[in-house]
Amino acid sequence: MRPRGAERRSGSFVMVLWVVLVWLILALGVEGATYGPPPQPAGGTVIVEMKDNDFAPAVLRVVPGSAVVWRNTGRNPHTVTADDASWDSGDILPGDEYQRTFDQVGTILYHCVPHGFRRGRGMAGMILVGEAVSPVDVARPAQVPAAGPGRTLRVPSQFRAIQDAVDSARPGDLILIAPGVYREEVVVTTPRLTLRGEDRNRVVLDGGFGAHNGIKVLGADGVVVENMTARHYTTNGFFWTGVRGYRGSYLTAYNNGDYGIYAFASVFGQFDHSYASGHPDAGFYIGQCKPCHALITDVIAENNALGYSGTNAGGNLTITRSAWRHNMAGIVPNTLDVEALAPQDGARIVGNLVYSNCNDRAPAGRLEYASFGNGIIVAGGINNIVEGNAVWDHANYGILIVPNIDRNLWIPSGNRVRGNTVWASARADLALAAPSGGGTCFADNRFTSSRPPAIQHAYGCGSPLSRVGGGDPGALAVMLLQYRSAATGTFSPGNWRTQPAPPKQPSMPDPSAPPAPAWPTPESLQRSAQDIPHIPSAPAIPPEAAAFAPAAAGPPPAVTEYLRLLGYLLPFLVYDAVVIAVTRDARRRRMRFLRRAGWVAAAIVLPYLGALLYAWRRPRRAQTAA
8 A cells, every 4th residue: 555645745746747847838829829928039129019900119219320120020011211201111021020229319100001191190110319308299189179160171173183173171061972983091080070972882092002091080089970881992992990989881892902991090970871891810900909998880791801800809899780791701800019008808799680700712911811610709808798699600600708819818708698599600609718717607598419518507697607717628629720820821812902892882861961960979989888779679680591590499409408418428527437447557557757757648638538548568578587
């Protein structure tokens, strides 16, 4: 008989080995993940990170003779362009760098052409060399000028180009655009303008696959863009950044190189009655805001990589009454390190139709392809509500709560999935991936399958297990395998330049009406707790799809759920028993420490196979000894 202390030491050894092996798998098994800030080279060189829509740091003081290296750590191409046009980096792709040495004392202002503008607007930065002083007029004014009586500026009868009218406009003016194809990139820096087309389908901004953005609103509060189309831009169709108050209504954006309709670091806004298709990232995007005080309603997104993406966006943010279909993935609020305000927190996804989001011919990057075949994904987000949606026909999962891996591992928690109708999902209608934090729960959903099984019993709202977290590691593995396929080039998405043009979309009811303010009203901009208006009922499910929806009774029968749960747990129970058996047998045979550790590690890392090898080697060794 062995001493009790020896048994305790052996048990502790096995536990430590488990922890070390799990850590190694997480640290080494995720391709492309990086941890911590980038190292700064020595020798008078300073690093500026180019994140998505931000330089970090944006203001930098250096001594004369210093070299500044701009490193693109984001997901999109950027430029470093001097405000006075004296130098320009050209496009800097993700992972690439640009270096420049500054010898003379002075102030250098620069910006990113796709995402910023001169004099500190949008994605812009400043370098102070030596004792240079920051110019006082670079900062954005603290107060927005009050709107005047409002004039109507007409294009092209009064101004040949939209940009000419914008440059001549005052706050409160309406710029009314007649039908035509306008081959220009419009930059708006004047607050409270309304840019409106007379006909949504015939007022077309065309980037010719060379210009960056259709309309770019930089730090101008309360700008409304409505009733027009933007296509063939290398970055975005319609883009607001750094604003307070915005609205995009009756817009069509298709076949642009990044996002369709996009608001970044902006609050108090609304997208409504709009359409987006053919984008390699998201058709609709609201990012980096907390609280956002924003609403997306009555929109359609199709043939995009993602219908909606919202990185680090939440807090009074509602997505409702909209159709998300034929994308690679439908609605994807997510947490990433490349933008500020992580984690994503507090979005409401209510009353949407989400279906057939498994379009492998849609354009996509490798990060977006990881979400392929899913309806609604909460990726590393917390405190979201997914309620009253109809979700069907997906190649992986209908509704999935999953961790997200960037520089950090972002674990979801506090999410509530309730009252949804989900069916026709190849892997499972509802899924909770491991690891997950506490507080995520499922209630009152109608569905036919889940991972883990019996999800509304095990992770029902108020259940003990929902408080501590857990989930199915297989759901995370599916996303990681898809990401790996994209990283190794084994998937071939469609080209955003050649996606089908959309059908005609409804124009706004009265294009000649006086301008309406950005949502919400200007007065409510001062009310930080302004709530979103009452959400009406969701759109009707098409009859051909409703015929296959699960019965109103709700979740699968208890016996079916029990058998699925037993089948789900059985491999894990057998695996644990095998590992314990190998550990005890190796200890009983008094093997040397390294040999015993090797066999236990083999049993853990090679499920079942390691135990079979151990069983095969054991009799051979006994026979040789005889």
